[in-house]
Structure formats: C-alpha cells, structure tokens
Amino acid sequence: MTELIQVGHTGETTATRWWRDAVIYQVYVRSFADGNGDGVGDLLGVRSRLRYLADLGVDALWLTPFYTSPMADFGYDVADYRDVDPIFGSLADARALIEDAHRHGLRVIVDVVPNHTSDQHVWFQQALAAGPGSPERERYVFRRGRGENGELPPNDWESVFGGPAWTRLPDGEWYLRLFAPEQPDLNWEHPEVHTEFESILRFWLDMGVDGFRIDVAHGMVKAEGLPDVGHSDQVRMIGADVVPFFDQDGVHEIHRAWRRLLDSYPGERIGVAEAWAPNPERLANYVRPDELHQAFNFHFLNAPWDASVFRTVITESLATAGMVGAPTTWVLSNHDVKRHLTRYGDGETGLRRSRAAALLTLSLPGSTYLYQGEELGLPEVLDLPEEFLRDPQRLRNPDDGRDGCRVPIPWADVEPHFGFSLPGIEESWLPMPASWGPLSVQSQLRDPGSILRLYREALRVRRERRAFGDAPLTWLDSPEGTIAYSRGDGFACTVNLTGEPVEIPVPGRVLLASVEPAVADGVARLAPDSAVWWERDAA
Template structure:
C-alpha cells in the first residue's frame, strides 16, 4: 500500500471519512499527448511521472489517466486487449507502479480508466469466442446473435454504432456480434457471471497496486434492454443523452455500480468511482451517484451549455438540485478528450479565450468537484487544420467534423524547437503535430507572464484550497443585471460573471480576490469587462 493511501483511511477515530472527492479538482491526463519520456513521439507514463511537479504546483488534487493498457489502438487505448498490463508504447507495469507511488509522495491521487462495456477484438476472450463457434460458453461472454432475414443475412436489430454504421458485424459462421463502438470493440455480455467476476478481479488488481479510483468508461452501457429491441429511428447518435434508447442507461447498470461501490469501500483511502454516463436528464444522471453507487458523474449538461447567462444559471441550479437530492456533489467539466476544446466552442480567437478564462472562474467557484482537461489551463484552442495523414480517430467515420484529433494535440511545455518541449531533444516528431504558434502558450512562457491563463488557474486553485470547505459551501444566487450571473458561497465569497459582449455595471460585492479581467471600480460600482468573471471577498456578509 502506498504512503498516501495509508494516510487517508475511510473513517478516522471519530468515524468520519475524508470525503476528499467531494470538492477535489482532478486533472485529466490524456497520456499519449501529455509528455513523451522516451523520445518516440508518443506520450507515456515516464513522461507523466517527470511532470508530476508541474501538477503539484498547479494545485490539483488528483490526476485521471486515460487508458494505458495493452491495446492494438483501434480507438487509442479504449479497445483493451489486456486489462492487467501496460502497452509497451506507454511503458511497463513497473512504470505504472512507480508513477502511482511518486504521485502519492506529491500529495496527488491517481485515478485510472476502466473500460467495461467492451474489449478489444484482440482480447484473449474474443479470440477464444471466435475459435469456439456458435453456442459455446466462450461466446456467452459477448453479445452474439443470429441474424434476421431468410438466411440470417440481416443484423439482429437496427442499432447503430456510435462511430457510424450498424452496430453489428457478421462472422463467416453466420453469427453477428454487437459493437456499439468500432467493430474492433465487441460488447461484453454482462448477463454472464464470468464477466462480473473478471472485472472485480481487474479492479482489485489496480486497487492493490495503489490507485485511488476509476473513471468508468461508458458507465451507462453494459446492460442492454431484454430482447434487444429496435430503436425505430435512424441517426441514433443524436439521441444519446436526450432520449431513452435500449442500449444505454438501462436500470440494470446500477446493480453493477453498487457491487463496485462495495468493493471500493472495502479498501482504505476513500477509493472512488467516476461515471462517464450519458443520461436523458439530470435526474437520470443523479441515479449513478446515489449513496451506494459511484461517487461522481461527469456533468455533460454543463459542458454543452451555450455562452448565455440564463442557460448557465438553469443548468447549474438543476445540477445542484438533482445531485443534492441524492446527497452527491456536482462534478463540473468544461472539456475532455472527446469534445472540441471550449476556447473554440466559445467562439475561438480572443473572444473564445476571454470566455474560457471567465468559465474557469465560474466553474471553479461552484460547489462540488471540478475536472481540468490537460491544456485548458493554458487556454489551448482546438487544432482545426491537422493534415489529413494524421487523422485516425474512428469517430471521423461517422462525421469528419466530429473527429477528436484536434483536442488531443500534444502539450507545449516550452518554446524550444522542434517539439515545444513535448519530447526529448533529437527525439521523434510528436504523433500529432504541435502548431508552431503555440510557443507563447507553452507552460514555460505562461509561467513567466503574471496575467497568463496558467497563472489564473494557479491562483484560482490556491484560493479554492485556502478556503477549506469551499467545495461544500452552498450557493446562493444574488441579484444581477440581465446577461450576468452573481452568487455567494459560504461566508465572505462571491462570484460575478458577465456573459455579454459589453461592459456591465453592478454593485461591487467587496474586494477583488481574482479576476479573469480586472473590473473598474468607482463609487461602489464595479464595471465588469465583457466576457469576464470576478471572485470577490464579500464585505459585511
């Protein structure tokens, strides 16, 4: 057991738990693109380990690592061939253990991905299923079905793959297998007890190694509606997160999460489960974080909110109400490895960056936990002009505009050529090219600029941590002009956000703690700059 895990047992002498996850700021590391430690052009565990001081200085509480397991990389690691080993491009199992141990020495917890909806088609189980043939116990681990039509030439139902096309592939022996993602990612059959036992073993393997929890990929998947009924509509990807579909958010997934919660609770150190769950409503999403289920769920409704004050207020209040109804913290997120970076979503250029800086203070000022996707603290935009030969995201098969390569471009660490510090001097070119224009956005450049986005994040996390119970303090909305938001938190804190393109005046709530752009204060009034946010130390609260 690692040092940090030993020192954070769930339940002290007074019987209370640390509950660190309720207000934690967790940094998402997309391993391929964070830092290249061996010079082959691909980020790896050695590179992450070398940058732990940066994450500690940034002020985050934990890091979440995207999959680094053995994989043929059809979906960049989310097609797992061996859940208990590290792919050679990322390092070794010893590297993973050393990274966890060293992160704990820096006071950082480590969350890893688990991918339970599907495996790689190179996984030993699937290879055995192909060899064993129809009706075999090996095929019962996956979702195999006979086809429809006179000779079984039609797929078993009308389900579509998230990556485009139908969700079924036919084998030469006539049977079809289900893959809600790429054909290289066959869906597991969670009605089979072997599958449950295997994933309990996988979780224990990594918990014993010392990890502090799991981000559960497609936590709304695994269980399918009985009989695998047709959806009855085309373009099913657009229904995800808004409509009920027979292959996602079925009630049976909650039994799995309850079993995993019992397993997590059996380990010391407040190990957690985080749901990547798309549900048709915040109320349905809240079911994933009931007291006996997972600890957190990503708030994709917040992530997708347009830059409008009324829309943000509505989604914030609904999120707080629904999570609060089950006693859970709300978990806020602006970007991740699957969506366009929010600088670009908010308009790009100077406008997008101003809004992104304001959104950072808005998000980090809210109750609960927050996730920071690598590079958002640098204000990185989406890269929209990657050369065609570098674009390999399987999601582009569905829609070229939906490709995720542009948000996965490696980080710029300094202005040194040719790789902006991502890899080693004389090493291979990065797996995705880094724009030369990113030099001024690099970590080194921004650390030297007091007004940089990186230093804004560093100061915000410092203030947040200094306020102790900040993440748990309730939110109270304050009166504010149209197009703005204002709220108070606990004793002595307020946040104001101007989401309009014009300056707005309102009564100054107190002394400026931190601002994405400094307000002008005269005669007790504060003139907020367009697309800006301010944290205040309230007077007389």
C-alpha cells in the same frame, strides 16, 4: 432577492471526503509528455511532470487508458486490463507513477472500460475459434441475423461511431459492437464477466490507485430481447431519449457491487461515471449513496456562452446531485469534445471567455475536472493534415473527429515539439502548431497575466478558502447577461457574459479577476466576458 441552493450533506463527515470538492486533472497519456523519445506520451513522461501538477494545485490526476491495446480507439479497446501497452511503458512504470504521485500529494484515478474489450482480447479470440453456440461466445453478445439467410443485422441498433452496431463473421453469426468493429460488447448477464472485472479492479486497487473513471458506465446491460429502437440517427437520442442499449436499470446492480468493493479498501477510493441518461432523475441514480461517487456533468460542458443558460444548467445540476446527496461535477473540456476556447469563439474572444469560465467553474460547489492544456488556453487544432486523422469517430462524420483536442501540449518554447518530447526528436504523434510557443508552460510561467498563472492563483485561493467545499450557492441579483452568486461567508463571484461592460454595485474587495474591474464610487465596471471573485464583509 436571493435564492439558496443547498448541495449535498453538511457536517464534518462529508467535509472530510476528498472527492466531494476535489480538482481532478485529466491526463490524456499519449499527449501529455513523452519520456522515452518516440514522439508518443507515456507513463514516464507523466511521472516527469508530477511536480508541475502539484504546483498547479490539483488534488488528483485521471489517466486515460494505458493498457495493452491495438489502439483502434486509442486505448479504449483493451486487450489486457492487467498490463501496460509497451508504447506507454511497463507495469513497473505504472507502479512507480502511482507511488510518485502519492509522494507529491496527488491521488491517481485510472480508466476502466467494462462495456467492451478489444477484438484482440484473449476472450474474443477464444470466441472466434470456438464457433457458434460455444460457451466462449456467451461472454459476448452473439446473435444470428435476420432475413432469409441471416444476412441482415439482428436488430436496428446503430454504432456510436456510425453505421450498424453489428459485425458479421464468416460463420454467419453477428456480434454486437456499439462502438468500433474492433470493440465487441461484453455480455454482462454472464457471471464470469462480473468475476473478471472484480478481479481487474482489485488488481489496480492493490497497486494503490485511488479510484476509477468508468467508461460508458451507462452501458453494459442491454434490454431483454434486444428490441429495435425504431429510429435512425440514434446517436442523437443518447442522453435525451430511452434507448434499449444504454441506461438500463441492470447497470445499477453492477455499480452497487463495485461500490461495495471500493468501500472495502481504505482511503476513500472512488468511482466516477461517464453516464448519459434521458433525465436528471435517472442520472442521479448513478450517484446514490450506495453507488458511484461522481458522474460527469455533460450539460454544463455543452452549455453555450449565455448567462441564462448557465444559470439554468447550474441550478438543475445542483438539484440533480442534491436529490441523492452527491457532489456535482463541473467540466469544460475533455478528450472527446472540441476544446472550449474554440467552442466559445476562438481567438481573443475565446481566450477572454475561457479565463472567465475558469473562475466560474472553480467557484461552484462540488468537484471540478480540468482537461490537460485548458490551463494554457489551448485552442482546438482544426487544420491537422489528413494523414494524421485516425479517430474512428470520423466514420460517423468527418467533422466529428476528436484528433484536434488531443494534440500534445507545449512545455517549452523550442520547436518543433515544444518540449513535449526529448531533444533531437523531430515529430510527435500529432503535429503541433508552429504558433504554440507563446502558449507553452515555460512562456506562461514568465507572464504574470497568463491564463496559466490565473489557474494557479485560482486553485490556491480555492484551497485556502473555507467558502468552497460543500458550502451552498446563493444566487444574487445581477443585470441581464450576467450571473452572480455567493458561497459560504464572505465570498461572491460575478460573471459578465456579454460583449459590453456592465456596471454593478461593488460586492466587496477583489480577490481575483480574469480582467480587473474598474471600481469607483461604490460601482464596479465589469469588462466584457469576464469573471471576478470578491471578498465580502461578513454579515
């Protein structure tokens, strides 16, 4: 028995839209490549590694924020949206990077952070100087406190980083900041905020960027009257329950306006939502035909290594996107979560599962996001010295810090920073494990069995085969603990998520395998924690 899942629209119109099946590589700029020798990654460093990305076979790169920032949240606290922080380079560097990427056949997506600014942004500095009741404070969310003397926060909202979501000023007023104290929330009911961000988007579109990843795309609009939540530990409610500070209906008018702006530019410029919603229907609202093009699929990222869970998540993800004709996105890691090799068991177990997960992910319908270093099989660094741990999310829980997934990636075998920075530089902004030499790009390119070579070959096959793109997924029968599906004509993927070998009837000829299966007498013996791509005979 088979089950057909059709995703998106069919026909030539959608097939020509690059973003529907693009593979997009996330560049965490601080940790990708250091071009000027100060131990911190920068735009010059990214530019120097564009050939690597083109050879890897991705379609686009997404750059994390490189704007002027005090770096309280490593660039997600923006002080100037139209300039580059000196630590990352200059506007000329940004322009050269975009132009070079296009010459390499790569599109460029940049982050935009519309829910909040830095407290060093000129608007917030003007608001502080102007005082209570001033027009300058109307661009943000200022309120008087509760209690006899206003000494209590205006409501019970909690910061994503822990503690109250409000900070009190010496003049007695409180301002809302759903993240760090240095990240005051903007008031999107103010027309000047809308006008400013339209101008910001135009600035970067005119420079040639191909789209925006929208940070906290479910934020911006707050429930009228700012009502209490009525519960503590609110961070656990995000994406699971209705909360008055996220996923309010008003955000969709903002995204519709931005879609109209994107559509006014040539070349299919896109918007990608970082959005959490309490149910699939509400998540689908972000990718309706007149809103954004993609939304990140965090349910897939959070799935444990379990066949039944993966099958359920894949089925639900395709159905959610399919409700509005949008492509599904697939992502295993990013700069905010522990690397999936470690989540999947670390060590050899984690590496086996990561290799299999790569083939699973890259053969699903829709668009795939890769986080820098996953193609090298990098683990989470769990033993960083305390003096290097500066992630504000650790305020909520010391174990929730995101520093370990942001360690610079190794390019060469040479210590101490494995080619991340220039020769003679002793330290990178986060120290790199001494054991990472064999994981470097240089080492893995020499090894035909490396995970980097597996990613390169998988991306080559994906590009060359018409079975991918918008072709539907059809589930195939398979033993317990495994999943199997076909795509289009002549392609199948089998994944054994158990710790034991599993035998199945041979689906066809092996195209690519994370571990080569043993094939004899019409039976394929799948290795533990492995995935295989098969060429099937046309029906």
